Amino acid sequence: MMEVETEPPKQTGTAVERSSDGSVLSGPLLELAEVSKSYGEGAAQVLALRSVSLVVERGDYVAIMGQSGSGKSTLMHILGCLDVPSSGSYRLSGGNVADLSEAALADVRNRQVGFVFQQFHLLPRISAWRNVELPLIYAGVRQRSTRRQRAEQALAAVGLADRVDHRPTQLSGGQQQRVAIARALVTDPDILLADEPTGNLASDQADELLSIFDTVHELGRTVVLITHDPDVARRSQRQVRIRDGRIVSDATTRP
Amino acid sequence: MSWIELVRGALDGLVERRSRSALTVLGLLIGIAAVILTVGLGEGAQAQVGSAISALGTNMLIVTPGSTSTGGVSGGLGSASTLTLADAAALGSTTDCPQISRVAPVTQHTAALAAGVNNWTAPVVGTTSAYLSIRNRQVVLGRPLTAADVQRQAHVALIGTQVAQNLFPTSRAVGRSVEIDGVPFTVVGELNPAGSSANANEDNLVVIPISVAEGLFGSRGPNAQSLSQILLSATSSGNMSSAYQEAETLLLELHQLPSSSSADFTITPQTSLLATASSVSKTMTVLLASVAAIALLVGGIGVMNIMLVSVSERVQEIGLRKALGATPGMILRQFLVEATLLGLAGGLLGVGLGLVGSLVLPALLHAPIVISIPAVVGAVVVAVGIGLCFGVYPAARAAHLSPIDALRSA
Numbered sequence: 083m084m085e086v087e088t089e090p091p092k093q094t095g096t097a098v099e100r101s102s103d104g105s106v107l108s109g110p111l112l113e114l115a116e117v118s119k120s121y122g123e124g125a126a127q128v129l130a131l132r133s134v135s136l137v138v139e140r141g142d143y144v145a146i147m148g149q150s151g152s153g154k155s156t157l158m159h160i161l162g163c164l165d166v167p168s169s170g171s172y173r174l175s176g177g178n179v180a181d182l183s184e185a186a187l188a189d190v191r192n193r194q195v196g197f198v199f200q201q202f203h204l205l206p207r208i209s210a211w212r213n214v215e216l217p218l219i220y221a222g223v224r225q226r227s228t229r230r231q232r233a234e235q236a237l238a239a240v241g242l243a244d245r246v247d248h249r250p251t252q253l254s255g256g257q258q259q260r261v262a263i264a265r266a267l268v269t270d271p272d273i274l275l276a277d278e279p280t281g282n283l284a285s286d287q288a289d290e291l292l293s294i295f296d297t298v299h300e301l302g303r304t305v306v307l308i309t310h311d312p313d314v315a316r317r318s319q320r321q322v323r324i325r326d327g328r329i330v331s332d333a334t335t336r337p
Numbered sequence: 338m339s340w341i342e343l344v345r346g347a348l349d350g351l352v353e354r355r356s357r358s359a360l361t362v363l364g365l366l367i368g369i370a371a372v373i374l375t376v377g378l379g380e381g382a383q384a385q386v387g388s389a390i391s392a393l394g395t396n397m398l399i400v401t402p403g404s405t406s407t408g409g410v411s412g413g414l415g416s417a418s419t420l421t422l423a424d425a426a427a428l429g430s431t432t433d434c435p436q437i438s439r440v441a442p443v444t445q446h447t448a449a450l451a452a453g454v455n456n457w458t459a460p461v462v463g464t465t466s467a468y469l470s471i472r473n474r475q476v477v478l479g480r481p482l483t484a485a486d487v488q489r490q491a492h493v494a495l496i497g498t499q500v501a502q503n504l505f506p507t508s509r510a511v512g513r514s515v516e517i518d519g520v521p522f523t524v525v526g527e528l529n530p531a532g533s534s535a536n537a538n539e540d541n542l543v544v545i546p547i548s549v550a551e552g553l554f555g556s557r558g559p560n561a562q563s564l565s566q567i568l569l570s571a572t573s574s575g576n577m578s579s580a581y582q583e584a585e586t587l588l589l590e591l592h593q594l595p596s597s598s599s600a601d602f603t604i605t606p607q608t609s610l611l612a613t614a615s616s617v618s619k620t621m622t623v624l625l626a627s628v629a630a631i632a633l634l635v636g637g638i639g640v641m642n643i644m645l646v647s648v649s650e651r652v653q654e655i656g657l658r659k660a661l662g663a664t665p666g667m668i669l670r671q672f673l674v675e676a677t678l679l680g681l682a683g684g685l686l687g688v689g690l691g692l693v694g695s696l697v698l699p700a701l702l703h704a705p706i707v708i709s710i711p712a713v714v715g716a717v718v719v720a721v722g723i724g725l726c727f728g729v730y731p732a733a734r735a736a737h738l739s740p741i742d743a744l745r746s747a
Contacts, residue, residue: 164660164740185664192662199744203657207353219342220662226341265661 086271109176111272111304112138114163116169119156119327123317130156131326133170138306140272143299145315146308148324155277157324158308162197162275164188171221177271194264198276202258204250211246214265221269236264240294256287263294273304280314292317338723347674354647361643362682365723368633368717369687374694375629376712379622381705386614396438396574398472400428400588419601420564422547424591428569429442431586436572436580441468442547444568446554450543451516452504458501461543464568468525469495471570474539479511479526487546494522497542498530499660516544520553558571577606636683637723644676644731648738655735656743665736672732673725680724684717691716 119131130153131223137142148154159165160172163179166187172179173192182190191197204213214233223229237246242259259279266274276295280288296317299305307318315321316335323331351358390635402419425442428434444463449699450456462468466482469475476495486493500511500721501524507710510524531539545553571580581604589595648655655668663671695706 159741164744185666186665188659188662188664191660197660197665199657203652203653203660203744205349205657208349216658217661219346220658220667224339269662319530 097222109173110137110144111140111175112136112306113171113173114160114167115171115173117160117167117172118170119153119160119165130327131160131167134324134327134329135170136322136329136332138304140275140304141302142320143295143305143318144307144320144322145318146306146322146324147310147312147315149310152324152328154308154310154324156327158275158277158306159271161306162195163187171297188220192217193269194272196269196271198259198262198266198274198279200278200281202262202282203252204261205257206250209247209249210242210253210261210264213250213261214268217265217269232268233264236268237261238295239267239293240264245330254287255283256290259283259287259291260294263291263298267298267303271303273306274298276305278309278311280309280311281306288314340423343670343674344678346680347678350651350671350675351678352543354650357411357643357646358679361639361679362686364639365633365636365680365683365720366687366690368629368636369684370690370694371629371632372626372719373688373691373708373709373716374698374706375625376622377691377695377706377708378702378704379618379625380707380709380712381699382618382621382706383615384563385705386618392610396571396577396580398569398571398584399605400424400569401583401603401605402563402565403601403603403645406492408618416686419592420567422564424588425564425567427587427591428567428584434583436576436583437470437569438572439467441465441471441485441568442561442564442694443468443568444547444550445565446550446553448518448543448554450500450504451519455504455506457503459497459541459543461545461550461554463545463547463554465547467570468544468568471568474531475529476526477529478509481526482544482546487548490548490552491546492520492549493525493546494520495526495528495544496524497528497540499540500543502525515543517545518553542731570650577608581606592646616656633719633723637727640676640683640724641727641731644672644728645734647675648672648731648735651735652738653744655738656740656745659740660744661736669732669736672735673728676728676732677721677724679728680721681717683724684720687720692746 113132114136117131117134118129121128134153134157136157144152146157156165160167161183163174166172166180175188175290179187179190205216209307211230211233214236215229218229218232223232227285234243234246237243242257242260242264245257245261251259253261259282263274263279266276274295279295280291283291292314295305295307305318307314309315318335320332320334322329378389400420401452420442425440428437429440441464446461446463447458447460448461464482464486466484468536469481479495482493482495485491496504496510496515504510504515505513510527513524514521514524515524528540528542528544569584571577584604585597585600589597589600594602658668658671692708694728695708698704699706
């Protein structure tokens with residue numbers, strides 16, 4: 083078990099080696115090797131992932147495609163450190179996730195992964211900026227003014243500078259999802275992980291949102307997008323298809 | 338995560354479910370108010386009993402005829418007639434009993450009273466001038482009984498306020514005539530109101546010289562001449578036990594009895610009455626408070642219930658918080674702080690209700706309520722503790738939810 087600190091300057095417990103400027107020293111960003119995931123026991127056991135190997139380099143824009151039940155959600159949970167593999171290894175920025183305690187996993191999710199969900203998952207009673215500051219609270223940023231400033235910057239980056247004090251219920255679906263993106267990016271994570279981010283949006287709002295993902299990618303962040311929609315997947319550089327828990331194709335369309 | 342953030346987040350959670358939070362707080366509030374009021378009632382009763390008994394007289398010892406146990410047979414107080422005026426006179430000797438400052442022999446008979454057209458019945462006490470000072474009674478109108486009254490067998494009477502009200506409803510009693518068992522007496526004084534003590538109404542009372550009472554009630558029977566009590570007062574409250582010893586030794590000698598086990602009298606210090614009465618009211622307080630504690634326990638279970646409901650309602654929120662980087666410890670703290678805030682709100686509002694109750698209830702119940710600071714502080718601490726304790730299980734459940742199960746249950 084590793085010690086975990088919530089103070090921002092410390093990086094112990096994440097099993098990630100960084101140089102003094104914070105960049106990762108070497109190797110791919112994500113590296114899945116022979117990862118399997120099963121749920122349940124005995125006859126009721128379900129194999130959600132079967133020996134999946136996948137490497138994602140820093141700065142990639144990857145779409146993981148598959149029908150429901152294909153195992154793509156399980157893959158996303160493992161990539162996002164919400165779950166750990168039953169077998170195989172998952173190295174994130176060079177560190178093996180299997181070695182981490184629950185608290186250390188929470189720290190990885192906080193600092194290295196930003197999630198965007200299909201259902202937005204915003205807290206309805208608190209304003210946009212207070213939703214966005216949540217990861218900063220868990221990261222141990224003590225100054226409220228600092229959190230507010232960073233939340234405002236993140237909201238401005240997704241075009242919501244004028245919606246900082248609105249509650250989610252006062253925002254459109256597209257705006258809510260943009261708040262969720264701001265929340266995912268506020269801790270400046272390495273990866274943006276999005277699970278069917280446009281699934282609950284009208285097509286014009288979906289286009290708007292996807293162009294934000296494009297911008298996020300252009301600014302150098304790694305984006306992993308999970309979708310069943312080929313139009314959405316087409317925006318990425320690389321499409322990984324998954325079926326019955328196995329990767330069936332992996333195509334790079336753009337350099 | 339700072340405490341400010343924890344409290345702010347917890348308040349968000351509670352306000353989001355404001356009606357249910359309010360009902361939970363109400364449950365605790367009633368429990369806390371019940372505890373404060375019952376403890377306050379108990380303390381009030383104890384204070385009242387204490388002051389009533391000390392109103393009986395300071396440093397007082399009461400000698401009654403008979404013993405609670407004579408030769409193995411329990412006789413009960415007053416079951417024999419063994420105390421005489423000679424005993425009282427001997428107890429008054431400063432050489433034999435230096436620690437006894439005052440002695441008052443007492444005879445007591447219930448008699449018919451009449452003044453003009455008004456009739457009344459009251460206990461008539463025959464005694465000496467020392468009675469009033471030993472019993473700590475004052476004469477508010479007129480004059481007290483004097484040694485000369487006793488010596489001259491004067492037909493004079495002091496009357497309690499209740500007797501005065503019934504016999505002389507419209508006029509001043511002092512100076513008027515009252516017939517006791519048909520014999521005329523002059524009312525020379527009216528006693529101060531003293532309320533009811535443990536076993537008697539101290540305001541329904543007539544006091545006459547003992548020398549007159551002997552003649553008046555002497556024909557009532559063979560025991561009529563003996564005393565129903567001898568009241569003694571010790572020189573100081575610190576000398577109560579030596580006064581007790583002196584009285585016992587002297588009376589055993591006078592009655593030619595070998596030891597205290599064969600005594601035909603009983604000496605009761607006033608302090609023992611106080612102890613008995615306060616232990617009775619303490620028992621009542623404990624009983625009432627335990628009923629109130631059960632109410633508090635139910636309130637605590639209410640907290641646990643609402644927190645469990647809250648956890649299951651907020652499974653998604655918990656999953657999300659975990660996805661955003663909340664550790665199990667942070668989730669645990671969030672829910673513990675919510676439960677503790679419920680407890681604190683219940684405690685503070687309960688104290689508020691208790692204080693309001695302590696102002697309103699005494700008038701309705703005709704009983705004093707004494708609210709003490711330790712009881713108030715204790716109640717708030719207990720309420721917070723209840724919130725904390727009954728919040729642990731729901732909080733632990735929330736902390737150990739898996740983030741994917743939590744997020745999946747959309």
